[in-house]
Amino acid sequence: MVSQLLRSSTALAVIVSLSLPVAAPAQSKADPTDLSLMAPEQITEAVQRCLRWIKNGRISPEGEILKGKGKGAKAEFCQAYVTGELDADLDPALASSTLMASAATQAQTQLQQTEPAVEDSAADAQAAADAQAAADAQAAADAQAAADAQAAADAQAAADAQAAADAQAAADAQAAADAQAAADAQAAADAQAAADAQAAADAQAAADAQAAADAQAAADAQAAADAQALADAATATVGAEVDPEIESAQTETQVPETPVEVESVAEPEPEVAPLDSQAQADALAVAEADESATAAAAAASDTQEEAEVVEETVTEDTARSSDEAFETDVNTPAAEAEVAVETGADTDTQADAAADPTAAPTAAPSGDDEGLSKLQKAALLGLGAVAISQLLKQGETVVSNSGDRAVVEQNGQYRVIKNDDALLRQPGSNVTTYKFKDGSTRSVVVREDGAEVETIRARDGRVLRRTRTLADGSTVVLFDDTQRADSVVVSELPTAAPRQLGFSSDSINADDLALALAAKEAPQVSRRFSLSQVRNIDAVRQLVPEITVQSINFETGSAVIRAAEAEELAALGNALRQMIAQNPQEVFLIEGHTDAVGAAPYNLALSDRRAESVALALSEYFKVPPENMVVQGYGETDLAVVTARAERANRRAAVRRITPLLQGGS
Template sequence: MIEEPENLRELYEARDQDTGFLDDILAESDAEREAEERAREQAEDDERRAEEAERRAAEAERELQEQRRRAEQAEREAEEQRRQAEEAARRERERAEAGPPAAATEDAEPGEVERREITEAEARGSSQEFETEIRTDAETATTEADDDGDRLRDLGRAALIGLGAYALGQVLDDGGEVVAGTGERVVVERDGRYDILKDDDILLRRPGADVQTESFADGSVRRRVILPEGGEVITVRAADGRVLRRVRVMPDGERVVLFDDTRQVRPVDVAQLPRPAEPVEMQDGITGEDELAEALQQARLRDVNRDFSLEQVRQIDAVRKLVPVVSLDRIGFPTGSAAISASEAEELNALGTAMRRAIRENPGAVFLVEGHTDAVGSAAYNLLLSDRRAESVALALTEYFGVPPANMIVQGYGESDLRVETQDPSQANRRAAVRNITPLLAGQR
C-alpha cells in the first residue's frame, strides 16, 4: 500500500479547511441576503400597510365629511320645510280671518262679467316657447310716472291673463315685492323667498271653450269655462291670485269637487308626517301603462290620517312628497327652453294613457305637474322657467293624449329641488314630474 506523502495530506487538509471556510462565507452571505430580502419585504409591507391605513383614514374623513354634508343638507331641508309650513299656516290664518271671498258664495252678485270664446290663435300649445323674455328689477325698462309720481317698470304687457296689472318693483299688500315676470306670470319676493303668481286656468283655454269671468268687489274672481266637449269647470280665485276652489261639472250635470281651499285644514307639523314615498322613474320602452297606472294608484293607498289644502301640497315639500313622483326623464329641456316637440311628447304616451284611465275611474282625481331647472341663472328666472315647463307638459298631456286639463295643476319649483347637487349646467336637473295628489286634498277624503 502506497502511503501519501505527509505534505500531500497537509494539502488536502488545508483544502478541506478552505472549502469549509468558503462554505461558511457562502452560508453567511445567503443568510445576509435572506435577511435583507425579509427586511425589504417587511419594509414594503409596512409601507403598504401605512399607505392602506392612510387611504382608509382619508376615506373615513371623506365619509365623515359627506355625512356632515348630508346632515347639514337634511337640517336645511327640514328648516325649509318648517318655514314652508309656517308660511302656509300664516296664509291659512289670514284667509280664515278674512272669511270666504265673495266669489266662493253662490248668491253673491258680481260687479262685472266678461264673456269670450277662445280661438285657435289664443290657445297655447306645448311646442310654443310662450314668452321667453324675462325682466327683473335690475333692468331699466320703465313706463311713464303714475299720478303719484312713482315710476314702475313694465312687464311687457298691461296685465297678466285674468290677474290684473303687476309692475316690477311693485309692493303688494302683504309686503311682497314683484321682482321678475313675463306677460304670463310674475315672481314675488317675501323675505328672500319667492312665490309665483299666474293664471291657473290657462290649461282650460282650449279652442272653442266659452269663458265667463265674474269679478267681485273684494277682488275675487269666479270663472266658468264651458268646454267644447260638454260640461264646464268652475274656478274660484282670491284677490291675490291664488286659486281656491275648482269644481268640474260633468256633461250629465254631476258636480265633482277637485279641491277646495275655502275649507279650513290643520296646520302642518312636518315632524309628524309619514316618510316620503318612493319615486318612480319613467323609462322609454321599459315603463308601461300598467306599471305607471299602478304607481299613480299607489298614492291612494297611503294613509296620512288627514287632508291638506292645495296650497299646502304645492308649497310644502314634505307634503307633496308623501305621494309617489313619476319622473319624466325622457323629456329633456334645453337650457332656457320650455317647449316640447312632437317626438318628445310621444314619450308621454304611457303616462297620458294611465292618467286618462285614472280620471275615467275617478273624475275627481287631481295630478300635480312639476317643473324643475338646474342652478344656472337667477332663482327668480328659474322659477318662471320651471313653471312654463310644467305647463308645457300638462298641455302636451291634453293635446296628444286627451288628459282633461281641469284635473291638472302645474307648479314650478325652479332650482329648489336639484336632483344633482351642482351649480353647473345639468340635464338631469332640467326635468318635469307628475304626482297623483288626490288623496292629500281637502274635499277628496
Template sequence: MPRRPQSSKRNRAIALAASVSMLVPGLTLPVMAQTSEEILAQCTAEFGADVDGLSNCVAERATDAATPDAAAEEPTEEATNADSDAANADAEAAAQAEADAAAQAAAEAEAAAAEQAAADAEAAAQAEADAAAQAAADAEAAEQAAADAEAAAAEQAAADAEAAAQAEAEAEAQAAAEAEAAEQAAADAEAAADAEAEAAEQAAAEAAAETEAAEAEQEAETETETEVETEAEAEVETEEVETETDTAADAEAEVEAPEGDIIETLAAESEDATQAPEVEETAEAEAPAADETPLVETQTESAIADEVATRPEPELSEEEQTAVSQAEAALGALLGGGGASDAVSAAVAAGDDASEDAQVEESVVAAEDVRTSDEDFETRAVVTEREDRFDRNDKILLGALGALAVGAVLVNQNNRSRVVSNSGDRVVVQQDDGSLRVLKDDGVLMRQAGSNVRTERFDDGSTRQTVLREDGSRVVTIRDASLRVLRRELIAEDGTRYLLIDDTAEVEPVDVATLPEPVVSTRAADRDDPLAAALRQQEQLDRRFSLAQVRNIAEVRALAPAFDVSTVTFASGSAAIAPEQAQNLRGLANEVLASIRANPREVFLVEGHTDAVGDAAYNLALSDRRAESLALALNEYFNVPVENMVVQGYGESFLKVQTQEDERANRRATVRQITGLLQTAAAN
C-alpha cells in the first residue's frame, strides 16, 4: 500500500482552522482583525508540515482574534456566562477535534509504517529468493561445464587411442604389403630370368642351324666353281682363284654376321638383365649421399608421449614406488652422461666377491627362449596401458624397470623424466626438453642357447650377471637399476681377462665446442680410406669418454669410424632381417672379426634407425630392436662375439635421406668402432 503524501497533514490543519472559525463565538472580527485564511497562511509558513504545531498555532491565533475589546463592549453577566459556556464548549469541541485528528494522524502514520515494513520485508525476501535462485543456477552451470569438460577429455582420449591403434594397424598392413610386394618382385624376377635364359638358348640353337646351312651351301658352290675353271689358263686360274677366295670370304662373312649379331645382342640383353638391378640399387644407395647429414639431429614429436603427459600421475603400488626410487638415481647418471661415481651401485662395490645381501637367480638358457634375427618381437614396440601382463622372465630381464608404471615421473638432480611406454623389453622415457630415451637390457645378447646365466640382484636395483659358456669362457656384466652397463669383462677359458667396458670411473663433462671436426668415415674397399683416418684421429684425442657419452652425444659418436651397412634395410614396421639379406653382411663381419682378432678388447656400437613415418616414441623403440637384430645376425651367421657389441636405437632423429615420407634407405643400421673413444682404451 503506498504511503499517504505529506500534503494530507496540511489539509487537516486547514480543516481545523475552518472548524475553529465556526466554533469560536465572536469570530466576526473587526475590519482590521485577521481572517481565518490569514491565520492559516501565517501558521503554515511558520510550522510547515508539522501538524501538531500548525494546529496549536491556528487555535491560539483564532482565540486571540476572537477576544472582544473590553473598551469597546462590556457584555452583561448573563452574556458573559453564556459566552463562557459557549467558549468552553467550543474549546472542548476543538480539543476533541484536535485529539481525533491527532489519533487519526497517528493511526495513519502507524499504518503507513507497517505497510512500509511489510514492503521492505517482501523486498528482502524477494532479493534473498533471487540470490538463492542465481546461486543454484551458477552451481548448475559449473556442474554442467565440468561434466562437458570431462566428457570432452574422455572423447579426446578415446580418439587419440583410436588414432594410435589405427596408425599401428596401418604400419602392420604396410609391412605386410611390402613383404608381399618383395615376394612378388622376387618371383617376377625369377620368371623373367627363366624366360630370358630360354630365349637365349633358342636363339643360340637357331644361329647354329643357320651357320650349318650356310657352310653346306658354300661348300657346294665352291666345288662347282672349281670343276668349271680347271681348263682355264694359268693367269685366268689365278684370277679365278682370287675371285673364289674373295667370294668365299664374302660368303663366310655373310654366314658369320647373323651369328655374331645374335650373340652380341643376347650378351647385351643378358648383361642388361643382370646389371640393371645392380645399377638401380647402386643409384638408390648413392643418391642419398649428397643429402646425408648424420650430425644434424631432426627434431621429433610424439603424440603418444603428449597423450601420456596429459594423464594424472598414477598412484603407485609399493613395488612400483620401489622401482621408481631405484631407477631415479641411475637415470640421473645415464641421462646426464656422467660416470658411475654419481651413484655407485652395490654391484660395483661388491667386486668379484659373492654378496650375502644379493638375491641370486641361476638358469640355463633354452633355445626356444632366444629370439633370432629373422624374427620380429612378440610384443608391440610401444605399450602405454598400465597392465601387469609381463611374465616373470620379462621382469627379470628388465629388473627395476619392469615395474615402472606408464606415466610415472622419475626425478634425479636436475633431470626429470616421465615413463611414456613399457613394452616388457624396453622402456621409453621423455625428458622435460621433449627428448626421448629408450632403456633396455644391454645383456640380452649374451643370453644364448646353452649358456648358464647367474644373476645377482642387489637392494639398489643393480645387478651382476655372469654368463658361463660351454667352452668355459665367462662374461661378467655389471648394470645399474636403469640397466646401463657399468662394466663388462671377458674371462677367457685360460683365465685371461679382457676389460671391454668400464663406466665406473669419473669422467669429465663434454664440451662439444672443443671436439675436433668429425671425419666422414664410411668403410671403403681399400685399406687407406676415411675409416683409417678416423682411427688415427681417435689415437690423437687427449681425452676419453664414457659409453653413455658416446651413446647420447652425437658429436662424440661422430668421431668413431663407421661401417656402412647399406646392403641391409628393413621393411616398414619390422625389425627382422631375412636370411638372404643377412648374407650381405659377410664383408662387414670379416672387418669386425679381423679387428677383434687383432685386439680382443674391441667394442662396436650397433645403431638402429627408422624413417620419419609414424610416432617418434614408436620409432625409437623400433630402431633399438633393429640394432639388436643386426647384432644377432652378425653372431648367428658369422660368429661375431656378442660381448664386443652394444646396441642403441636413435629412431627418426638422424635421417640418411632428408624426407618425412616412407624411405627404405632410412630404415637402416650402422656399426661404429668406438674402442678408441672409450676410457677403457686408456686403462688398457
C-alpha cells in the first residue's frame, strides 16, 4: 500500500513540477522548513525527495528516519512534510495530505481488486501444502511399514539360519562321533588282525624252522647210514668166497684204503650267461639286416594297400589294472618256481622244486585261439596275429606262452614277444588295428580325453614307431625305428652312467627324483639309437642312469601291485608326469628284474609282467601318459649282485629316462 502511495505521490509531484515556473534558487539556509525562503522549484524538488525517501524506506510515513543520516536540512524538511506540518504553507496540490490521500485511495482500490486473487492463491497454496503434507505422511507411513516388514523378514531369516546352523552342527557332531566310533572299531579290528597275522607268521616261521631242522637231521642221518653201509660192504668182501666174475667186479669198485678227499662245492653260476654288449649289438645288427621291418606296409604313409581292420572299445573286462592278477600262470615246462623264504627281516627266493631239466620246450601254438580268455584274445589282436608261430624268427623255439606274452629261445638266448600297446588299453579307449599282408600292423588308440596315439609294429610284433597327437593338433614322435640307426660299436660309446641308488617315497621328492633321472653326470650322447638298440644292448641302456624302485615288493610268482604299495610310487609318478608335461617327447624305460633262482624263461616272463604292472600303476594313480613309457623285462640277465642264490637286491624294478638316447642329445 505504501508502495502504491509513493508511486502516486511521485506522479503528482512530477505533474506539479512541470506546471510551476522555474525560479532562481534562494541562497538562505537558515530554516530548512521555511517555505518562504525557498523557490517553488526547490519546494517541488524537496517534496519529490521526501516521496522517494518514503518509497525507498528511508523515512516512515510517521516521519521517523529509518536509513542514513537522521539529521540535516533534507531530513528535517521531510520529517516536517510527511507529518503534515508544512501543508498549511504548501500549495494544496503539493500538500502531503493531498498526495498521500490520493495515493492511499489508488492503493486501496488496487488492493481490493487483487485481494480475491491473493486469497485464491493462498487457498491453492494451502491446499497444495495440505496435499503435500498428506503425501509426505503417507510416504513416511509406507516407509515405516516396509522397514517393519523387512526387519521382521530379517529376524525370521536370522532365526531360520540359526536353526539350520544348529541342526548342521548337531549333524556334524553326530557324524564326527560316528566316524570316530567307526575308526576306533576299525583300529581295534586292524590291531587284532595284525596280532593274528603276526601270531600266524610266528607259528609258520617256527614250523618252517622245525621242518628245516628235521630235514637237515634226516639228511645227516641218511648220509651217515650210506657211509656205514659202504664201509660194511667193503669189510664183508674180506675172506669171503665169491664167484670170480663177482670178485673181479668187486675189485674194480673196491673202496680205497686211503680216504678220498672231497672237493668243496662251488656256488652255482646263473643259468643264463649274459652276452657281452658287443655280442648283443652284433646279433641285433644281423637280425635287422635279415628283416625288412623298415619297409613295413603299416609304416608307409602313402600306402594304398587294403588292410584288415579290427575295431573295439576297451572295457574293464578286456583291460588289466596294476592290482589285478594275470589270468594265467607263466607256462614253462622246465620251470623252477620262485618262492619266498623268510630270513630275518629280508625275503629271499629259492627254487621250489626242480623239474626235469631236459624237458622239451613247448611247441608253437596253432592258429586256433579257442579256449583263450578275453584278455588273451585281446593280446593276440594287439600283436596282429592269431598264432605266435607267425612271429618267430628263423631258428627260434617257443619255450613259454601264457597268452599275454611268449618267451622264445635261440642259441641259449631268450626274448619276449608281447603287445607293447597293453599299457594303452585303458577302459573307454577305442582301438582300431590295421593288419597288412606283410604281417605289419598299425593301431590307433583314442582315449576318452581325446588323446590319440598311433603305433606301428613289424611282422614279428616289434614296435617300430609311436606318435602322439596333442590337444592343439600337432603330432609328437616318441620313437621311430623305421629310420635305421647306425650300428653300435661298444668301444666307441661314452662311459656308462653310474648305477643310481634306490629310492623310497619318504627319502626323495618329485623334484629331486626328476633331477636324478636327468642326471647331469650322464654322458653326452652325440648320436641317435633305435628303441631296439636301447632295449637289447646293455651298454647302450646303461648310458643313462638307472633309478631303482625299492618300495614295491611283489609276492612270489606274482605281478600284482597293491594299492598301498602303489601310493609309495608318488614321488616317481609325479616326477614323470611333470617332466612329460614340460616335454611331451620324454620316453621312460620301465625295467623288471629277478634273481637267478628258477628257470630263465620263467624269470624273463615274470619280470616283464612286473615291469608292466609298475607302468600301469604310474598311469592309474598318477596320470603318467602310458604312451611315454616302454616296459621291458630282463629276468636274471642283469643282476645287481652276481649270484645264483636268492638275492633280494636282484628282484627289483627300475626306471631310466631314455629320451636322450632316442633323440641323440640330452
